[in-house]
Amino acid sequence: MKHILLCDDDVTILRAAEIKLTRAGYRVTTYPDGQAALEAIQRELPDMIISDCQMPRMGGLELVRKLREDERTRDVPFLLLTGKGFELPIEDLRRDYGVLGVIGKPFSPREVLQIVETTLAASV
Template sequence: MSKHVLLCDDETAIIRAAEIKLSRAGYRVTCCSDGQAALEAIQLETPDLLLTDCQMPRLGGLELIRRLRELEATHDLPIYMLTAKGFELSAEELKAKWNVLGVIAKPFSPREVLKLVDDLFAVGAV
């Protein structure tokens, strides 16, 4: 069964590009446009991987992660952050504090995102 990736970003154009790339590579992709929608979607069905933006309406990326880590089902959910904030978010700190696998800086390449996701599932980390 194909792996389920949840994409969360209020920039629908950007999320659509990643969705096209990942779904053509065989992943099952769900898109949400803010943190609240993602939280609700995850509670319905836990994905294998979450890629989320940081700054979003209703519920921001960091707050989404904090809430997910409090839930047993998503305590260890693999998460990557997508952000244009660059140096303001420390990957090390995110990893240490919230077990975030890494930060993908915007503007990102869909190719690289696909490779990252492929590598993640290939090594059997999840």
Template sequence: MSKKILVVDDEAHILHVVSLKLRNAGFGVLTAADGEEALEVMNSDRPDLLITDYHMPVMNGVELCCRMRENDAIKDIPAIMLTARGYALEPEDMQRTGIRAVLSKPFSPRELLATVREIFGLAEAASPDEAVA
């Protein structure tokens, strides 16, 4: 069964391109335009990984991760944060929020995919990408 990933960004173009990259690699993709919507999606359809932008209306990426950690059902979901602010997280923050990696915008979809695979512990050779292809 393919892994499910939730992508959260208020920029439609970014949602679109990240979804496409992940889908092409054989992952299942869910999307949300803000934190509120992301929490709703996570509660109804638990993803295996969260990819979120930092700067968004309603709540920022770190706030979203903290809110997620308050809910037992979804608190263990690992997260990747994309940020256009050169935002650096302290190790304690990463621990506290469950954020595993921070990618700076402009980011490379290739790198993002590699990070996703790393988190899932998937070797390049055995990637779902190959399976689909």
């Protein structure tokens, strides 16, 4: 069973994405900030990470930067889920950190599931 890690400080968002992915047969773990997620990732490497940008303690951009510095976590697919999509330098993120893309809030859980399925199918 593929493991998806969700990271967002908004519980309602976490829960919605969690439900959609769980129903589709994924194992989902959720964390309220980047620091908690990073610690969990270092314990157990997920198959994919979906994270918000603005979070307490550690934001999504800092999280992906830290992940790419570590050899073990360098290649985990990383997707941003944020309301600040248009303010981010998406091309730079793609090039420098291999960020798959940015899903803007409000988002469609269906779309998230679709991206997860395509990504994981390609990485198999």
